[in-house]
Every structure is written in structure tokens, then in C-alpha cells.
Amino acid sequence: MKKKYLTTPIYYVNGKPHLGHAYTTILCDAFKRFYKLFGYQAIMITGVDEHGQKVYEAAAEKKMDTQAYCDSLIPDFTGLFEKCDVDYDMFFRTTDTSHKIKVQAILQKLYDKGDIFKDDYEGNYCTPCETFFTEKDLNDGRCPECGRGTTLIKEQNYFFDMAKYAGEYEKFLSERDDFIYPRFRKNEVLGILKKGLRPLCISRKKEKMPWGIELPFDKDFVTYVWFDALTNYINGIGYMEDEEKFASYWPTAVNMIGKDILLHHCIYWPTMLMAMGNPLPKEILIHGWWMGEGGKKMSKSLGNVIDPDEIIEKYGSSSFRFFVLRDMSLGHDGIFSMESFFKRHNVELANDFGNLLNRASHMIVKNFDGKVPAPVKKTEFCDAFVNDFVNVLSGIEPLIYEYELNKALDDIMKLIRGTNKYMEDCAPWKLIKNDRELCGSVLYNALEAVRITGLLLSPVIPKKFEEIKNIFKGSIEPELEFGKLVPGREINKAVPLFPKIETDPKKTGKSN
Numbered sequence: 459m460k461k462k463y464l465t466t467p468i469y470y471v472n473g474k475p476h477l478g479h480a481y482t483t484i485l486c487d488a489f490k491r492f493y494k495l496f497g498y499q500a501i502m503i504t505g506v507d508e509h510g511q512k513v514y515e516a517a518a519e520k521k522m523d524t525q526a527y528c529d530s531l532i533p534d535f536t537g538l539f540e541k542c543d544v545d546y547d548m549f550f551r552t553t554d555t556s557h558k559i560k561v562q563a564i565l566q567k568l569y570d571k572g573d574i575f576k577d578d579y580e581g582n583y584c585t586p587c588e589t590f591f592t593e594k595d596l597n598d599g600r601c602p603e604c605g606r607g608t609t610l611i612k613e614q615n616y617f618f619d620m621a622k623y624a625g626e627y628e629k630f631l632s633e634r635d636d637f638i639y640p641r642f643r644k645n646e647v648l649g650i651l652k653k654g655l656r657p658l659c660i661s662r663k664k665e666k667m668p669w670g671i672e673l674p675f676d677k678d679f680v681t682y683v684w685f686d687a688l689t690n691y692i693n694g695i696g697y698m699e700d701e702e703k704f705a706s707y708w709p710t711a712v713n714m715i716g717k718d719i720l721l722h723h724c725i726y727w728p729t730m731l732m733a734m735g736n737p738l739p740k741e742i743l744i745h746g747w748w749m750g751e752g753g754k755k756m757s758k759s760l761g762n763v764i765d766p767d768e769i770i771e772k773y774g775s776s777s778f779r780f781f782v783l784r785d786m787s788l789g790h791d792g793i794f795s796m797e798s799f800f801k802r803h804n805v806e807l808a809n810d811f812g813n814l815l816n817r818a819s820h821m822i823v824k825n826f827d828g829k830v831p832a833p834v835k836k837t838e839f840c841d842a843f844v845n846d847f848v849n850v851l852s853g854i855e856p857l858i859y860e861y862e863l864n865k866a867l868d869d870i871m872k873l874i875r876g877t878n879k880y881m882e883d884c885a886p887w888k889l890i891k892n893d894r895e896l897c898g899s900v901l902y903n904a905l906e907a908v909r910i911t912g913l914l915l916s917p918v919i920p921k922k923f924e925e926i927k928n929i930f931k932g933s934i935e936p937e938l939e940f941g942k943l944v945p946g947r948e949i950n951k952a953v954p955l956f957p958k959i960e961t962d963p964k965k966t967g968k969s970n
């Protein structure tokens with residue numbers, strides 16, 4: 459069986475998760491489900507990054523033991539992912555003993571090779587970003603990533619010699635146009651490589667910051683949080699533990715990340731893997747950010763923060779997932795506006811898809827004893843409908859492999875609207891009066907479209923898909939091929955799955 463391995467970043471536990479965490483994790487989950495739908499053995503891992511100064515300081519501020527502080531935040535993450543219907547195969551924690559042992563083995567290996575060495579260090583450190591910057595990187599003395607103030611740190615430290623692998627990596631990139639998605643990000647990475655890579659400081663003095671994995675060759679230091687965290691991607695799939703699993707899954711890996719951690723994933727991580735002698739992942743997918751109304755960055759002070767918990771509570775996980783996967787052009791920034799959210803729900807789910815679900819099943823239950831009629835006759839509209847359907851359908855799987863998720867969803871909606879139009883053209887509610895066989899054929903085709911579009915939407919709206927399956931008495935023919943619906947099998951009437959959201963203030967009685 460073909461394999462696929464998908465990862466989210468592991469998230470810092472220095473606060474509660476927000477829309478960004480929900481989005482990356484839903485994105486990864488949806489791709490895992492698409493791959494499974496297309497016959498792959500697909501595995502997804504997500505988790506948390508528990509080490510580092512930010513976490514250490516956040517715990518200290520709360521006067522809590524650092525590990526206890528981390529433990530206390532885990533349910534916020536697992537709880538949100540559960541609400542988002544995420545089906546991960548592993549929740550990775552960097553404080554797990556097996557991970558710590560592997561990180562130390564990796565550090566020792568690179569130290570023995572001479573890729574890690576000790577040197578003097580002076581740099582401007584941004585604590586929230588856990589990153590060192592040189593004087594010229596800074597913007598008016600402030601962090602170029604987040605704009606906060608930095609601290610000048612001078613000390614002896616251990617360094618990873620990234621530059622040693624820069625040439626090999628640049629050559630790899632020049633041969634592999636599909637390594638970084640979207641493609642325009644590759645130029646950004648090549649730009650960083652062209653400027654030249656400095657050795658990466660990978661240690662922190664324990665007396666200043668003890669919350670990390672101890673360097674196996676110097677007990678006075680712990681390792682830099684990124685050096686520890688990035689290895690979760692290989693450690694979670696059997697590295698140094700189950701070599702067969704590792705060898706079969708790791709080369710298929712897609713590391714999904716937000717654009718703010720490009721440097722760590724497209725520079726540090728590939729050079730680390732090369733130093734270890736491991737293959738690189740198949741791809742790194744970099745998504746944009748969700749902006750608030752008007753394209754402004756979400757912030758508490760602007761009052762435009764979208765709380766995934768609240769939306770799911772009010773409108774359900776499926777509508778939330780549908781919106782975030784449908785409305786963002788993957789790789790670019792998107793705008794989360796409630797107006798667009800209501801429109802997607804009301805027009806596409808409630809109206810277009812809801813109508814399709816109801817019509818065919820209701821007529822079959824009412825007029826054909828609830829048994830799927832056989833398609834024995836044709837109307838003038840049937841061949842054109844089936845041809846168009848099959849045509850659009852055949853393009854959807856390739857779009858998913860190309861990460862054109864919103865185009866794939868466009869096409870799925872096209873199939874749904876095309877089927878609604880076909881029903882209107884054929885008017886089976888008229889045919890039933892004078893040509894029962896012809897009516898049955900039209901209903902067969904329409905219900906077949908329900909089955910296939912339901913399957914295609916299942917990675918996006920998994921919870922509602924369970925209810926769609928009820929139409930098919932709980933078991934649905936799994937083939938993504940038109941005509942596989944078995945005539946004669948019994949079905950149920952669809953119940954309304956996507957009630958319209960009332961947005962007219964006069965009717966809801968609310969002031970906004």
C-alpha cells in the first residue's frame with residue numbers, strides 16, 4: 459500500500475491555542491483523510507514543544523513547576539483538536555523520555571563528526587522567537603520577526619556547522635522544484651543561502667535556562683529548543699527505533715508549517731538532516747496567516763480575534779472546517795470574515811449540498827420503496843451530465859496532490875451544482891407520473907452524485923459525513939467511480955444536515 463506521512467509543527471505550550479493552531483492542524487488532518495480516501499496508508503502527527511526559555515518563563519510567571527505547567531496546558535490543545543474533529547495518530551511531547559534519548563544520540567553523533575563545536579558567542583537574542591540575530595538583522599535594534607526588544611548575550615556556546623551542508627542543500631534545491639510549496643518560497647530560501655549560513659548556536663547555559671535536553675558531551679548546557687523540537691518529525695515515525703517504519707514513511711513526509719517558521723524548517727532542518735545522513739522530507743508546505751476583517755492582523759486590541767472554540771460551539775465543526783479549508787488559497791494569507799463564513803455555510807452547504815442530499819433520497823423513499831432504482835433508461839440530459847461529472851471528478855485527486863485544495867473544493871461544488879441543475883432539467887417529480895423507469899434512472903444518477911460528492915467532502919466535513927452515511931444505512935460504496943452505487947440496495951431519507959444560519963438582524967433580534 460502507498461504510504462504518506464504528514465506533520466504539523468509541534469506547538470509551543472506558552473499559552474492557549476488559537477485559530478492558527480486550529481487551522482494548521484485541520485489542514486493536516488484533511489490531507490491525511492484525502493490520502494486515505496485515495497487508497498494510501500496515511501499517518502499524521504501533531505503535538506507540543508515543551509522546552510525553551512519562553513515556556514520556562516511562562517511557568518515561572520505562574521509560579522508553577524515547569525513540567526506541571528506544560529501538563530496543565532495539554533488538555534487545551536488536545537481538547538481543541540478534538541472539537542475540530544482532528545484524527546491524529548500521535549500526539550508528540552518533547553518531554554517524553556524516548557525523544558530525549560534520541561535527541562542526545564543525534565547531538566552526540568554530530569559532535570563526534572565535528573559538525574558541532576564550541577566557540578565564543580555574541581548575539582542579540584529575541585526570547586519570544588527563541589532566535590539569535592546579528593546587529594545587521596535587527597530593525598532599529600528590535601527583533602526582525604516580531605518587533606520586540608532583544609537582549610545582547612555574550613558567552614561560550616556550542617554551534618552546529620550549517621554552512622558545511624549549504625552547498626549540498628543548494629544543489630538539492632536547484633534539482634527539486636517541488637520541495638517547497640508554494641514555489642515562490644523557494645526563492646526566499648535560496649536568498650538566505652546566498653547570503654551565506656553562519657554556524658547555528660545550539661546550546662543554552664543551564665545556569666541561565668535549565669529547561670531543555672542536556673548536551674550529552676557537556677552537562678553545563680541544554681540544547682537549543684529548535685534543535686530538539688525539529689527532530690520530532692523523525693522521532694515520531696520510528697527513527698532509531700523502528701527502522702523499517704522510518705524507511706517506508708519518512709521519505710513521503712510533508713512538513714506543514716506557517717510562514718513565520720520558514721527559516722527553521724527550510725534552512726536549519728534540511729541541513730540538520732543532511733548532517734545526520736538522513737533523507738530530507740518529500741515536501742515542506744508553507745501556509746499563510748489568517749487575517750481579521752479588512753485584512754488586518756488579528757489582535758485583542760482591534761477586537762477582531764476569531765475564537766475557533768466559539769465558532770464551533772455555535773455553528774459546528776464541519777462548517778468551521780469547510781470555511782477555513784475552502785476560503786484560504788493555500789500558501790497565501792486569507793481573511794476570516796463572518797460575512798464570508800455565513801455565505802459559505804448558507805449558499806454552499808445549506809442550499810447547494812443540502813438540496814442535493816434531500817431531493818434524490820426523498821423521492822426514492824417515497825416512490826421506490828426506499829430501494830435504489832436501476833439506471834435502465836436515459837433522458838436527453840443523462841449522457842451529458844454523466845460525462846461532465848466524470849470529467850470534473852477525474853481532476854480532483856491530482857489537485858489534492860498539488861495542494862490546490864480550494865480549487866478541488868471549487869470542483870466538488872461544481873459537481874453538486876451540476877447535479878442540482880440536472881435534476882431541474884429532468885424534473886423527476888414530473889417523470890414519476892408517466893415514466894417510472896426513466897424517473898428511476900435520473901434518481902439513480904442523482905443519488906450516485908450524492909454518494910461521490912459525500913465521499914469527496916468527507917475529509918473536510920468528517921462529522922457531517924457520518925450523518926450523510928445514514929442515507930446509505932451506514933455503509934457507503936467506497937469507490938470514487940461513477941456507477942458503483944448498487945441498484946436495489948435500501949436507503950433512508952436524508953435529514954436536514956446544514957440548517958441555514960439566520961443573519962438578518964430583524965429576524966434574529968440581535969443588533970449586529
Ligand SMILES: [Zn+2]
Pocket residue numbers: 584585586587601602603604605606
Ligand atoms: Zn522576536
